[in-house]
Amino acid sequence: MPHESSLASAQENGPVHMRRSAATILAPVLLGLSILGIWELYVDLHGVDPLVLPAPHAMAVQAWNNSGLLWSNFTITAEEVVLGLALALACGFAMAVAIHVWAPIRRAVYPHAVGSQAVPIAVVGVLLCYWWGFGIFPKLFVIALICFFPVVVTTVDGLAAVDPDQLKLLRTLDASRWQAFRFAELPAALPAALSGARIALAVGVIGAYIAETSTPSTGPHAGLGHEITADLTALQTSRAYAATALLFLFAIACFYALSLAERKLAPPTNKP
Amino acid sequence: MEPNISGRSLSAVRLSGVSRAYRDRRGSAVQALINVSLEVPEGSVLAVVGPSGCGKTTLLELICDLQRPDGGLIETQPAVLMPQRDLLLPWLSALDNSGLALRIAGHTRAHTRARARELFAELGLAGFERSRPHELSGGMRQRVAFLRTLLSGKQVLCLDEPFGALDAITRAQMQTWLVQALRHEPRTVMLVTHDVEEAITLADRIAILSPRPGRVIEEIDVELPHPRVRTDAAVIALREQALGTLGQEHAA
Known part of the structure; x- marks a missing residue:
């Protein structure tokens, strides 16, 4: 009986699973620490100028001394990333569905979507500011522009990968186009769409940096991107590195937050 | 087959002179079916037997309105397809x-x-x-x-090699099971198979198709009581008859 066997294996897997999740946290932490150690030794032993490469301990000191400043900039960037990604996912998914459902859209839109990825954001920065001012919206637009593409590509491929026989079956059960989409294509494309979302997430943080540096902002706290650019100009290299470390950690946090959501949204069913 | 109230059996599916061609991957036309005429009385099981590639699947898809015939007429009660893969x-x-x-x-x-x-x-x-x-x-x-x-x-079930992918033992079990299931839920069945024995075990009537382009070359009534045993003399006789027809067509 499959019920019993799957229950039994779930119980056996309990401790193994916990050990595995401890390893998932421990392994990257250990690797990170050893890289920091090598880095520290390299800077100390070679006497590298801190303006070229600050030592990890100097970064830590800077992070500690400027925690308030870094935190307020971080919250701005985090908000941009989260909202920008939401916009990218929504637009990317909608575009993928439109491309899938209607062939003329695919022909017309796809090349331009590809081309849009080559546009240097700084070129349109002024225009965005002319349209929407100094607020958050130009930045969201930039992040969405950078991040929507992987969502479109993976979702379109996922939707197209549905077995044609499956669609034939649904037709013989009198399913409408919408029902075929809802019952077969959408759930089948979900894993691919989520892979696209994960790629988008990984690019989203650097997207926020590009957005902040290529569109003007006002106010004392304009995000970590601004902070980093300003610090580099002011020869505050170790603070720029501390801010970069924050971006690094934030990207990781976003990525795993999505993985968690994914497990809730699409429980693995295809295991043999 | 059982007569209905008016004393004559109604057809659930009637095909008259149906032809169908399709384009293969290279774009050349392939005649799948030519001048196929069949009748399936309500509540009966018709097995369609033929060599692979003789248009059996096309026949079912025509009946289920997944394809349109190029010529001929299809009259059918609402039909549903059970494809080869689940x-x-x-x-x-x-x-x-x-x-x-x-x-x-x-x-x-x-x-x-x-x-x-x-x-x-x-x-x-x-x-x-x-x-x-x-x-x-x-x-x-x-x-x-x-x-x-x-x-x-739907009244008409079009089963496309429903047990083709199963091992011999499971297959025999499923055949017995299908006979019982249809007793619970009587329907008209079009059963496509390349297995003559399966056709004899399950069907009230067998239509044998020629190699492509498929047409009906013989129809055999199976008037045996269920359950049918494959070692039964009557079953063996029918099997030889059907295999004979299929073999002649191959040799020709």
């Missing part, structure tokens, strides 16, 4: 897979599950309602697929 949706439970047609017809999930659950027990699937397709054996997956076909509520 095509169960991996993210739905067995119960929800079997009730797919009801969900499509707009019934609520609760109503659908209740309807499907009744038949689950009847068709020997009780206890597997919540299993995912990958947890089921090949035979059980075919049963769920059959139930999904049945719950569409």
Whole structure:
């Protein structure tokens, strides 16, 4: 009986699973620490100028001394990333569905979507500011522009990968186009769409940096991107590195937050 | 076959002079069926036997309105196709897979599950309602697929090699099972198979198709009581007759 066997294996897997999740946290932490150690030794032993490469301990000191400043900039960037990604996912998914459902859209839109990825954001920065001012919206637009593409590509491929026989079956059960989409294509494309979302997430943080540096902002706290650019100009290299470390950690946090959501949204069913 | 009230049996499916060509991958026209005429009385089982590639699947898709004939006439009661592969949706439970047609017809999930659950027990699937397709054996997956076909509520079931992918033992079990299932839920059945023995075991009448382009070269009535045993002399005689027809056509 499959019920019993799957229950039994779930119980056996309990401790193994916990050990595995401890390893998932421990392994990257250990690797990170050893890289920091090598880095520290390299800077100390070679006497590298801190303006070229600050030592990890100097970064830590800077992070500690400027925690308030870094935190307020971080919250701005985090908000941009989260909202920008939401916009990218929504637009990317909608575009993928439109491309899938209607062939003329695919022909017309796809090349331009590809081309849009080559546009240097700084070129349109002024225009965005002319349209929407100094607020958050130009930045969201930039992040969405950078991040929507992987969502479109993976979702379109996922939707197209549905077995044609499956669609034939649904037709013989009198399913409408919408029902075929809802019952077969959408759930089948979900894993691919989520892979696209994960790629988008990984690019989203650097997207926020590009957005902040290529569109003007006002106010004392304009995000970590601004902070980093300003610090580099002011020869505050170790603070720029501390801010970069924050971006690094934030990207990781976003990525795993999505993985968690994914497990809730699409429980693995295809295991043999 | 049983006569209806008016004393003569009604046809659930009637094909007259049906032809169908399709384009292959290289774009050249392939004549799949030529001048096929068939009648399937209501409540009976017609097996369509023929060599592979003789247009059997095309025939079923024509009846299920998934393709249009190039010529000829098709009159049929609402027909539903059970394709060769089970095509169960991996993210739905067995119960929800079997009730797919009801969900499509707009019934609520609760109503659908209740309807499907009744038949689950009847068709020997009780206890597997919540299993995912990958947890089921090949035979059980075919049963769920059959139930999904049945719950569409259509009068004519077009079964395309329903047991083709199963091992010999499971296959024999499933044949017995299908006979019982149809006794519970009488329908008109078009059964496509390349297995003559399966046709004799299950069908009231057998239509033998020629190699492509497919046309009906012989029709054999199987007037034997169920259950039919494959070692029975009458079964063997029919099998030899059918194989003889198929063999002649190959030799010609």
